[in-house]
Amino acid sequence: MSSELDDYLGEVLVPRKDDFDILKWWMEHTTKYPTLAAIARDVLAMPASAVQSEAAFSSSGPVIPKHQSTLSIKTIEALVCSRDWMR
Incomplete structure (x- = not known):
């Protein structure tokens, strides 16, 4: 029995077009x-900006001070995404 990934990788490639969505x-x-x-969906929905939204929109500094946050942003994003993917 093949996995979802195996099935996807076995798909015929879609011809490259400028208007491909x-x-x-x-x-x-x-x-x-x-x-x-x-x-x-999660990967394609990620913002293209390298600036954290807190830094871009907050005039008073980060919403969560560094000393209160023990997990990195990348770790938090990975945990949220993996939780959604396993449902």
Whole structure:
């Protein structure tokens, strides 16, 4: 029995086009690849900015002071995403 990832990797490649909509493709294939579609949704939904939203919009400094946060932003994002992907 092949895995969802094996099935996805065995797909015929979609020809490269300027108007290809990756979000639409994943939406159309969500039932076939539910876990991969959830991962793609989370990855494709990430903001393109390298600046944390707190730093961009807060004039008084970070919302969570560094001494109160024991996990890095990347660790928190990974935990949130992995929790969603395992559902």
